Amino acid sequence: MIWPLWAVAAGADCPAPTWPPGAEPEPATVRLLVRTDAAGAVTGIEEQEGPTELVQSALLGLDGCGLAPDTSTPLTWVVPLPPVNVSGVLRARGTGDAIVGRVVFVGERVARTDDHGRFELRNVAPGDHGLRLGDPEWRLPATTVRVETDAGLELELWAGPGKPQDELVAIYDRDEGAVVARTVDLERAGAMPGSLDDPLRALAGQPGLTRAPFDSGWLLVRGADYDEVGLFVQGVRVPLVYHLGGFTSILHPELVDRVDFWPGLFPARYGQALSGAVDLSLRPVGDRAYASVGANVVFASVWAEVPTPFGGVAVGARRSWLDGVLALAVGPDAAGIAPRFWDAELHATIGKGSLTVFGLSDAIDAPSFDGDGILTIEQQAVQAQAVVPVGDVRLQPYLATTHRTVTGEVGSDVEPQSVAELYPGLRIVGETSLDRLTVGAGFDGQRHDFALTRADADAHAAVWTLDPFVSASIDGPVRLWSEVRGTLDIVEGDPYQPVRTGLSPRAGATFAPRSWFDLHTSFGRLVATPTPTLWLGIADGAYLGLERSEQVTAGTRIGDERLQLDVDLWTRTARDLAELELDGSVGQLSGRADGLESALRGRHRDFVATALFQLTRSDKREDADDDWAPSAFKVPVRVELAALQSLPRRWELSARFRATSGFPRTSLLDLPGQPPLYTPTSAYDILLQRTVDLDLPEDQARLAAYHALDLHVGKVFSFRRWELATALDLQNVYNRRVVEPVITGFGESRPSYGFGLPVLPVFSVEARTWP
Secondary structure (H helix, E strand, O other): OOOOOEEOOOOOOOOOOOOOOOOOOOOEEEEEEEEEOOOOOEEEEEEEEOOHHHHHHHHHOHHHOOOOOOOEEEEEEEEOOOOEEEEEEEEEOOOOOEOOOOEEEEOOEEEEOOOOOEEEEEOOOOEEEEEEEOOOOOEOOOEEEEEOOOOOEEEEEEEEOOOOOOOOOEEOOOOOOOOOOEEEOHHHHOOOOOOOOOOOHHHHHOOOEEOOHHHOOOOEEOOOOHHHEEEEEOOEEOOOOEOOOOOOEOOOHHHEEEEEEEEOOOOOOOOOOOOEEEEEEEOOOOOOOEEEEEEOOOEEEEEEEEEEOOEEEEEEEEEEOHHHHHHHHHOOOHHHHOOEEEEEEEEEEEOOEEEEEEEEEEEEEEEOOOOOOEEEEEEEEEEEEEEEEEOOEEEEEEEEEEEEEEEOOOOOOOOOEEEEEEEEEEEEEEEEEEOOEEEEEEEEEEEEEEEEEEOOOEEEEEEEEEEEEEEEEEOOOEEEEEEEEEEEEEEOOOOOOOOEEEEEEEEEEEEEEEOOEEEEEEEEEEEEOOOHHHHOOOHHHHHOOOEEEEEEEEEEEEEOOOEEEEEEEEEEEEEEEEEEOOOOOEEEEEEEEEEEEEEEEEEEOOEEEEEEEEEEEEEEEOOOOOOOEOOOOOOOEEEEEEEEEEEHHHEEEEEEEEEEOOOEOEEEEOOOOOOOEEEOOEEEEOOOOEEEEOOOOOOOOEOOOEEEEEEEEEEEEEOOOEEEEEEEEEEOOOOOOOEEEOOOOOOOOOOOEEEOOOOEEEEEEEEEEOO
């Protein structure tokens, strides 16, 4: 608080001058000699002394003074410093050592780190500020932080030697919505075993997920199937975000700046999903030239970016060679089960806008359902999207095209087919704040051209999907929020396809009496359009309605960045889920799921550890009078322990232990008075290159439980103008292999099965330079 130290004139109560927000403050004294008339009103300033900003503030406050009439009155204030409202610590990535004596810019304000790497700023103006370092030897990515009125901001910054990567590890702030949201720490997640430095595989350690079979990157969220989660790039839905086999996502890791994950309910600005959403934010480029080239056991990669007069341009590409590695071990024919892919991207930043284009090509051989044949699955995709800011509104036009085929030897219940899709669309998002009230609105519009070709029939349709959405939230001791998204689907020129409409309302509250404690709850409905192959490619699809799920979540967060416990309880019911039923017909299934998720995270200096435990129950049924049964990918128990230690000289060690229930066996026949007929009874073993009989008891309803130990060691060698990052992952250290279902991404109502991966050493190397 600022107090007037001394004033002559009895009765003077002039407001003390204050530093305007954003001004660089310093201890100061302000002196004025004011002249008054017979009524005590100020008629002139005879003398003034002090910083210009404070003198102007003092003059503006003179109208509220009670001064003696017909006199010259001296006024004096001693103005102390305003409080610190932005502070933090700067550490070296890899070692955790404090970075001493370096300049940190928060907007236009400047601070320098002390002997402990800490820095402080007073009187930073509320609003968004760019964050950067004023030293070419250390670098942070282009990042924006928000300073709130009457609230301090504590930052923890991790810098690397001139390399544009994800060094901003954490800003201790809750997501803008009250739904359960988790932001992935890409720096630390990339140092964990099994991540392959992939931003989506880094999600594997998050609560709310089931471990995907074969440690692929597919996201199985809260008991739902892989195709019920929405995947977005900068808010725009991506039809294909994984390469076939799910070993890696389609985007180069250098392109991704941030990964946000919402298990369960998610903000209304995202849509067409039932179980959760993932949004990948892209990194602005162009603040300096940079290039990298790398390789691991799965793929080789290159990346380059250069600044331009208007921003920057980056290009990247990757090419798999896992099939070649396996061919050395098991032969070229058997190695076809490994994914064969390439991907490429171009990303240009133009001011605050951007243009992004990415494409891929995939192929994989997978055993058919009955194990006697091989499916050759191929896919190609290209997506282009732009961000055009117009004031507080963001326009995002986009165009995506995909083509997928399945050919080769197939089981008797599968026909060769191809699917081609074209998605032009426009997304509009806007948001504004009025004191404690924040309101937002937007619109997603898309035309979806779908073509299915099979040996016996062709299908072609075009669908307009129009989704408006609005949101509102009120800040305070209890944060309240409410959002709703509408869906309108219109099939062009098909009188048998009705117009489909739906609403997705959701709401919630967060009570945070302390910075280290909150309680939160959310509830609502999610609506999604059925899978196009069933909805548009099959005649019976005209009878399918929108898929729906209702969800409720309640939980708590206790602790801070040093030690934090998150616990969430949730339940979900689903209906009208479009799937192929076991008899081959198209049906609308019902589902139910509930669970408990808990995660304990701790940190001490350069050591980070997590412990995760979750229980999940998830069942489906075709008809109301059927018994509930689990789908092929559901496991009720998941335990995961992980630890990461950063060591001097940029070494890092990490380990994780995982244990889950076995995947369920599927009942193909369940007649009254008859025991269920469970599958699988056999599974393909890539090491033996043949199908193996499992010899399981007929009444065994679940496959063997999974558990594994994974280790990781990494080292970065730094040179003057470049660095070499090396890492060795040792996955499944004690070589436990269990039978698991195969997710190909081409329809899994009756999956094939195989034995899991053996002990797998994954060595990676990447050279980086910043000329």
